[in-house]
Amino acid sequence: DAKTTQPPSMDCAEGRAANLPCNHSTISGNEYVYWYRQIHSQGPQYIIHGLKNNETNEMASLIITEDRKSSTLILPHATLRDTAVYYCIVRVARDSNYQLIWGAGTKLIIKP
């Protein structure tokens, strides 16, 4: 079962910051939050991940609340190429492996 909930869709104007929320209220203390995106009919692309602290890389920033029950992915200057389905994922440990538990994702549409 998915451990995350996201809005099904969002719009954002080109050049503005896109803020994608995610709820993961049942996350356990050692489970990471991952974000991937998927452009139509392609494989998912890794964006960022974090445990407790906020994280930033060349693609995005990840803000995790202090209680770790929710997070926000921020694309600072959205472009048309950022149109994709964004998945907020909890990584769980199972049978000596880590597995990504995928939710339904948010379809982000960047408008000119």
Add this chain to the structure above:
Amino acid sequence: GAVVSQHPSRVICKSGTSVKIECRSLDFQATTMFWYRQFPKQSLMLMATSNEGSKATYEQGVEKDKFLINHASLTLSTLTVTSAHPEDSSFYICSAQQDSWPTTDEQFFGPGTRLTVL
């Protein structure tokens, strides 16, 4: 770096035939590979997890005799859909992970294989 390829990208086959899909990690050794299936407008569903040299671990509801997984080397895993039927038509995606338990690493995904069974 961290590139994963899949072959073929698209395959159309007749009902009853078997189809093999290859997943390769091009520039790293993958101790663990994952196979997912994605139906239209749905999220990814994990089918199985395979560690090099070991039998794959299948998710509940996935028939291991129908979806044969071989992870014979650190850079190659194959998924064979045996006796394919139209309901097996889907987008199959593999991913590869470099480090082994309990170290951490993200999964790198292949571009996917679109299977259509007529």
